[in-house]
Amino acid sequence: MNLAQQHAAFMTILRKEILRFMRIWVQTVLPAGIIMTLYFVIFGKLIGSQLADIQGLSYMDYIVPGIIIMAIMNNSYANVVSSFYSAKFQRHVEEMLVSPMPNYLIVAGYVAGGIARGCVVGLVVTAVAMFFTDLQVYDWAVALLVVFLTSLLFALGGFINAVYANSFDDISIVPTFVLTPLTYLGGVFYSIDLLPPFWQNASLGNPILYMVNAFRYGMTGVSDVEPRVAFAIIIGFVVLLYAFAILLLRRGTGIRS
Amino acid sequence: MATALSIHDLKKTYASGVEALKGVDLEVSEGDFFALLGPNGAGKSTTIGIVCGLVNKTAGEVRIFDHDVDQQRELAKSFIGLVPQEFNFNQFEPVEEIVINQAGYYGISRRAVLARVQELLEQLGLWDKRREMARELSGGQKRRLMIARALVHRPRLLILDEPTAGVDIEVRRFMWDYLREINGQGTTIILTTHYLEEAESLCRHIAIIDHGRTIESTAMKDLLLKLHRETFVLDTRERLPCDIAIPGFTARRVDDTTLEVEVERSRSINTMFAELERQGIHVISMRNKSNRLEELFLGIIEAGKA
Numbered sequence: 001m002n003l004a005q006q007h008a009a010f011m012t013i014l015r016k017e018i019l020r021f022m023r024i025w026v027q028t029v030l031p032a033g034i035i036m037t038l039y040f041v042i043f044g045k046l047i048g049s050q051l052a053d054i055q056g057l058s059y060m061d062y063i064v065p066g067i068i069i070m071a072i073m074n075n076s077y078a079n080v081v082s083s084f085y086s087a088k089f090q091r092h093v094e095e096m097l098v099s100p101m102p103n104y105l106i107v108a109g110y111v112a113g114g115i116a117r118g119c120v121v122g123l124v125v126t127a128v129a130m131f132f133t134d135l136q137v138y139d140w141a142v143a144l145l146v147v148f149l150t151s152l153l154f155a156l157g158g159f160i161n162a163v164y165a166n167s168f169d170d171i172s173i174v175p176t177f178v179l180t181p182l183t184y185l186g187g188v189f190y191s192i193d194l195l196p197p198f199w200q201n202a203s204l205g206n207p208i209l210y211m212v213n214a215f216r217y218g219m220t221g222v223s224d225v226e227p228r229v230a231f232a233i234i235i236g237f238v239v240l241l242y243a244f245a246i247l248l249l250r251r252g253t254g255i256r257s
Numbered sequence: 258m259a260t261a262l263s264i265h266d267l268k269k270t271y272a273s274g275v276e277a278l279k280g281v282d283l284e285v286s287e288g289d290f291f292a293l294l295g296p297n298g299a300g301k302s303t304t305i306g307i308v309c310g311l312v313n314k315t316a317g318e319v320r321i322f323d324h325d326v327d328q329q330r331e332l333a334k335s336f337i338g339l340v341p342q343e344f345n346f347n348q349f350e351p352v353e354e355i356v357i358n359q360a361g362y363y364g365i366s367r368r369a370v371l372a373r374v375q376e377l378l379e380q381l382g383l384w385d386k387r388r389e390m391a392r393e394l395s396g397g398q399k400r401r402l403m404i405a406r407a408l409v410h411r412p413r414l415l416i417l418d419e420p421t422a423g424v425d426i427e428v429r430r431f432m433w434d435y436l437r438e439i440n441g442q443g444t445t446i447i448l449t450t451h452y453l454e455e456a457e458s459l460c461r462h463i464a465i466i467d468h469g470r471t472i473e474s475t476a477m478k479d480l481l482l483k484l485h486r487e488t489f490v491l492d493t494r495e496r497l498p499c500d501i502a503i504p505g506f507t508a509r510r511v512d513d514t515t516l517e518v519e520v521e522r523s524r525s526i527n528t529m530f531a532e533l534e535r536q537g538i539h540v541i542s543m544r545n546k547s548n549r550l551e552e553l554f555l556g557i558i559e560a561g562k563a
Contacts, residue, residue: 001364002364004364005364005365006364008365008366009361011361011366011367012362016350016354016358087347090346090348091345092345092346094341094345095345095358095359097309097311098309098311098337099334099363100331100332100334101364102331256313
């Protein structure tokens with residue numbers, strides 16, 4: 001396929017994916033807005049007003065970036081895992097497999113769809129956050145780059161999960177038992193400075209900590225980790241998961257017998 | 258004439274250990290209308306799956322218009338359109354979008370394909386349904402949707418895996434006419450079907466696969482010449498005697514006015530009529546007991562088991 005053909009193929013998947021999650025926005029966009037509003041009310045307003053500042057920020061200001069990036073992570077992942085698994089389940093993934101589209105375009109199209117949903121939900125949650133605090137951005141470039149890389153990473157994770165999934169149960173196991181605990185332990189609601197030394201060191205093994213703190217740095221200038229280290233780790237994981245996703249498609253794991 | 262599809266010693270063993278293909282060889286010329294037949298589980302769908310990139314082969318070579326599916330994957334695939342056995346489109350997408358998206362996967366932009374999509378949906382009687390969700394279509398409409406989808410990028414080789422399974426006779430006849438038309442325009446067609454009348458009526462060449470091997474591959478005409486015997490069902494005006502016999506033929510009285518007669522190819526059917534006439538029995542209608550190809554097919558499969 002030449003470049004124009006590849007562009008047409010990529011845009012086909014991306015357009016289809018965006019239309020899909022926008023058509024069912026009550027299931028895909030609205031829930032994040034409601035849940036994150038509850039976080040802001042309960043943790044930020046009610047409990048946060050009783051807590052001391054963290055690293056010079058009010059508790060509300062401290063948790064807002066974490067909650068936004070958490071919503072982006074969850075939705076980038078959820079979009080790809082449910083959409084690609086559904087394509088496998090209904091077998092319309094075969095429409096792509098019989099076509100001359102290269103494997104990387106299939107990955108790119110679905111991942112771009114995941115990024116798009118992550119960004120739409122991120123915007124909704126950001127808009128909600130603006131009702132609770134005077135939102136400032138410390139470094140636009142860092143904030144936007146973290147949003148892009150994090151949603152990319154989680155969309156890739158969702159793709160790999162979908163490739164391996166054999167039932168609808170399989171697409172909720174990883175988010176429930178791996179991602180949610182790691183997210184809550186990833187410094188969304190607290191600074192790791194508050195933890196005993198052992199748990200501080202243990203937290204440094206959690207990749208989500210770096211994404212949350214890199215985004216918090218972009219929004220507020222405050223971070224528990226060095227932003228450059230955070231970027232290196234996120235990019236490292238992106239490269240690793242992308243290579244793995246391509247390998248799975250080339251082998252036909254989960255999609256070709 | 259160019260070779261549209263060439264398969265050499267194709268083998269497939271599934272992870273479960275099932276050896277689905279043990280050495281399939283096929284040669285389909287450009288412009289041909291080719292039947293791929295075999296009993297259930299013979300390996301037809303596995304063969305098609307490998308050709309279309311849906312199944313990984315274990316060994317062997319597949320070339321599409323002389324392009325190796327391993328070495329020149331993208332180019333080889335660009336020539337194929339597939340109508341699979343099972344419905345495999347997104348049931349929650351509008352009809353028109355399914356066809357447009359398929360063109361997109363072949364690198365054709367939305368704007369460039371709209372006219373082609375309208376043309377196909379009109380030809381296949383789906384234009385009025387273009388905005389409906391695919392799940393709302395009838396079985397026959399879903400089959401036609403899969404044909405439109407397979408043709409949207411103008412493939413040179415169209416592969417249909419039991420395209421008329423479960424559709425009513427009107428839709429089946431419509432599809433036969435439509436397939437004849439696109440074959441006449443130059444598209445090579447490979448068809449698998451369990452309706453042997455369909456294969457005999459449409460196809461010029463035929464291959465039979467059984468137990469994962471090609472056991473016959475020839476011109477339809479040549480294959481039908483191998484038929485040594487045909488069974489006819491005769492309806493008679495007069496009541497048939499209980500002990501009816503036609504010298505030189507094997508006859509079986511089915512009921513008072515129905516007779517089954519086996520006719521060897523070496524014998525003239527006129528002799529049979531003359532003998533019945535002599536016995537005062539007039540034939541008012543006659544038909545084949547089963548499709549000619551069906552008799553041959555069963556014979557070949559039975560011979561393979563022996």
